[in-house]
Amino acid sequence: MSRILSSSLRTLPRVSSKPIIPTTARKAFISSSSSINSNPAFAQDQQPQQDDMPIAVKTAAQWAEFGRHHVCHGLGRIRDHVIVKGEGLDLYTADGKKLLDFTAGIGVTNLGHCHPHVSRAAAEQVNQLVHLQCSISFHAPYLQLIDRLLPAMPHESLDQFFFWNSGSEAIEAAIKVARQATGRQNMIVFSGAYHGRTMGSGALTRSKPIYTQGTGPLMPGVFSSAFPYWHQLGVNPSTSEEELVRLAQHQLDLILRQQVNPKDVAAIFIEPVQGEGGYVPVPPAFLRHLREVCDKHGILLVIDEVQSGFFRTGSYFAIEQIVPELRPDILVFAKGVANGFPISGIASNKEIMGKLDVGSMGGTYSGNAVACAAGVAAQEVYQSGEIGRNVEVRSKQLYKVLNKLASDEKTKHLIADVRGMGLMTAVEFRNTADECTLEGLPEGKSVPKNIGKRVQEYCLNKDLMVLTTSAFDTIRFIPALTVSEEEMDRAMTIFTEAVESVAREG
Ligand SMILES: Cc1ncc(COP(=O)(O)O)c(C=O)c1O
Numbered sequence: 266m267s268r269i270l271s272s273s274l275r276t277l278p279r280v281s282s283k284p285i286i287p288t289t290a291r292k293a294f295i296s297s298s299s300s301i302n303s304n305p306a307f308a309q310d311q312q313p314q315q316d317d318m319p320i321a322v323k324t325a326a327q328w329a330e331f332g333r334h335h336v337c338h339g340l341g342r343i344r345d346h347v348i349v350k351g352e353g354l355d356l357y358t359a360d361g362k363k364l365l366d367f368t369a370g371i372g373v374t375n376l377g378h379c380h381p382h383v384s385r386a387a388a389e390q391v392n393q394l395v396h397l398q399c400s401i402s403f404h405a406p407y408l409q410l411i412d413r414l415l416p417a418m419p420h421e422s423l424d425q426f427f428f429w430n431s432g433s434e435a436i437e438a439a440i441k442v443a444r445q446a447t448g449r450q451n452m453i454v455f456s457g458a459y460h461g462r463t464m465g466s467g468a469l470t471r472s473k474p475i476y477t478q479g480t481g482p483l484m485p486g487v488f489s490s491a492f493p494y495w496h497q498l499g500v501n502p503s504t505s506e507e508e509l510v511r512l513a514q515h516q517l518d519l520i521l522r523q524q525v526n527p528k529d530v531a532a533i534f535i536e537p538v539q540g541e542g543g544y545v546p547v548p549p550a551f552l553r554h555l556r557e558v559c560d561k562h563g564i565l566l567v568i569d570e571v572q573s574g575f576f577r578t579g580s581y582f583a584i585e586q587i588v589p590e591l592r593p594d595i596l597v598f599a600k601g602v603a604n605g606f607p608i609s610g611i612a613s614n615k616e617i618m619g620k621l622d623v624g625s626m627g628g629t630y631s632g633n634a635v636a637c638a639a640g641v642a643a644q645e646v647y648q649s650g651e652i653g654r655n656v657e658v659r660s661k662q663l664y665k666v667l668n669k670l671a672s673d674e675k676t677k678h679l680i681a682d683v684r685g686m687g688l689m690t691a692v693e694f695r696n697t698a699d700e701c702t703l704e705g706l707p708e709g710k711s712v713p714k715n716i717g718k719r720v721q722e723y724c725l726n727k728d729l730m731v732l733t734t735s736a737f738d739t740i741r742f743i744p745a746l747t748v749s750e751e752e753m754d755r756a757m758t759i760f761t762e763a764v765e766s767v768a769r770e771g
Contacts, residue, residue: 276711304349307359325359330602338470343732344725351378354745354752356730359510364728367744367756371732372540372572375601376646377745383604387635394634399428400627406637410608413644418593418612419582428610428632432571432599433461438532438626439595440465440484443532443565443615451525452757453517453533453564455492457542457735460534460569469534471734472541488525491516491580492719494545496737501704502682510550517558532595540572543735544684544691565594566618569610573688575601576647576746580658586686600706604643608636652746656687658766659748666757667692676768678710684700688746694720702738713771723763729756 289304300742312347323331329345347359350608369375376383376496390406397404411426418424427442427698429435442449452469454460460469463474468483470476477483491497493513495504500512521527528704533555559566568591573583575598582598597610599609607630645654664683667690671680681702682693694716695702713719724731734741744756 270704286729289425295652301663304359307349319327320502324480329581341377343730344524351527353377354748362665362728364730365752365756366730367742368730368732369743369745370579370605371600371744373600374464374605375575375577375746376604376643376652378605378644380604380643380747382646383606383639383642387606387639390635390638392519395695396630397633398629400624404632404634404637406630406634410637410640410644412612413641413648414612416647417581417644419596420590422614423612425613425615426610427618427626428608428637429628430607430609430630430633430636430720431461432569432597432609433463434628435571435597435599435611436460436466436569437463438467438611439532439534439569439597441468441568441625442611442617442621443567443594445625446617447531447563448567449529450485451486451488451533452521453488453490453525453528453530455535455539455542456487456489456497456546457494457536457539458536458569459539460536460571470541472539479768481738484604488520492539492542492545493548493551494539494543495669496543496703501699501701501759503704506548507550508601510554513551517554521558521562521635527558527564530562532565532567533559534567534641536569536571536573537587538573538578538686538689539557540689541671541734541735543693543739544689544741545736546578546583546684546686547587549588552584552591556588559594566592567595567597567598568593571597571599574598575643576652576656577687577689578685579602579615579653579660581647581653583686585691602643603640606632606633606639608640644681656746659744659746659750659753660687660690663688663690663742663757666761670761670764673725676764678707678712679716679764685741688748689712689741689743691734691739691741694740696738700736711771713767716767719767720763726758727759731760733757 277680279332304321308324325347328347332344347357349359350357354366355367394404399407407428414426415424427438428436440452454469456469456471459472462464467477467486468487471489479621491513493509495502495509498509498512504576535547535555538545555566558564568584570582578586580586595611595613597611602608667683670676671683679694680692681695695706695712697712705711717733719732719738720740721731732741735738
């Protein structure tokens with residue numbers, strides 16, 4: 266891998282770093298029965314040991330108890346496992362369990378946990394330069410990451426970049442850019458959208474109240490229109506795409522005629538595949554319509570590919586498959602960009618970014634050197650072509666099983682919808698609380714309660730990590746994009762058993 270500026274600097278003497286934990290004490294814990302758990306903080310027998318360790322040593326159960334006492338109550342978890350290692354799709358717990366991870370850290374470790382090429386690049390970078398505040402100078406990995414991302418952009422106008430750490434921060438950056446560039450304040454978002462949890466990004470989020478409840482007032486000036494998804498429009502799942510688009514366009518039109526003048530709107534934010542809204546791809550006609558509305562009124566179109574980017578749906582960015590010629594004014598990305606290293610960003614064009622005041626953008630850790638180096642290595646893997654090919658075959662394998670469950674006499678009365686793109690796929694279960702999901706319910710069949718939660722519980726008990734999504738009864742599948750045929754098969758066997766068991770028990 267080429268590294269700008271690196272060869273001359275490599276000859277500089279390195280300062281040796283002594284381990285903080287005394288070697289003798291370390292050895293006592295590393296030479297344990299488990300080769301996976303080499304973390305010195307875990308006692309390998311069931312007794313806590315103290316010795317001269319500078320950090321507390323506890324059993325896995327004690328660490329979990331410690332976590333329950335000290336980790337912020339507002340942070341939820343699907344299980345209280347204490348994870349010590351990840352490799353590919355495998356996660357290892359401190360008490361020796363191996364889990365099959367179909368969550369990928371919510372669509373982050375697209376190349377699998379600790380992908381060797383990415384981890385190696387990060388490790389090398391750690392010994393070159395860890396941090397350089399981006400307002401002090403350029404640093405090499407920052408520039409190299411831009412160099413790697415440029416050819417991956419879904420439109421050639423996107424050649425100006427700003428990096429931040431999280432998806433929410435990148436959304437904050439997009440809000441700021443949109444307001445500065447247009448001189449307008451208001452934003453339009455869609456029902457079911459998830460753009461983050463901070464005061465600006467949280468104001469754009471419309472998937473569940475929990476993310477911002479009790480914390481208002483949030484950023485004002487946000488208008489919400491219906492996403493072209495049957496739940497949001499109160500129609501049945503069999504409603505044609507054409508009709509969904511017509512209804513959603515009508516809602517947007519009403520907003521622009523009754524609630525906010527288009528000349529006061531800075532930007533329209535949309536996820537090409539709604540993530541926390543239930544893994545719902547946007548119909549191409551609706552996205553084209555948004556581009557037209559934006560062009561007509563001088564509004565910026567912001568495409569949030571935080572969850573759908575980096576081959577999650579089979580292409581670098583989902584919009585390439587939905588509307589290949591689409592020109593986003595701002596593209597927002599995060600998650601898969603560096604396979605788990607915290608970095609996010611926005612890309613826009615010269616005209617828009619050129620309107621920013623110098624010094625208005627920045628952040629201490631924005632574009633951290635180690636995260637950028639990991640991002641460069643991740644792009645090298647994405648650009649090899651293998652990841653996209655794997656998503657294509659593995660998603661076919663996944664859909665085959667899900668479609669079979671949706672048509673099988675034993676289980677079809679449980680399933681309302683199978684949808685998504687690539688390895689961003691979901692099953693929505695019927696729910697008596699949502700009348701529209703009961704469309705097509707076979708005669709004489711009743712719908713049990715909480716199907717999704719029960720299916721998830723079954724899978725978790727079989728050591729398959731799966732997530733629900735949205736305010737509706739939905740399970741999503743977002744494994745690493747490197748998932749093998751055998752891993753997909755194993756996961757689908759457990760999932761099928763889970764659905765069949767709910768069908769049997771009723
Ligand atoms: C589409 C989308 N936008 C923004 C965010 C916020 O990203 P983060 O959690 O990194 O702040 C997420 C997170 O799930 C997301 O899915």
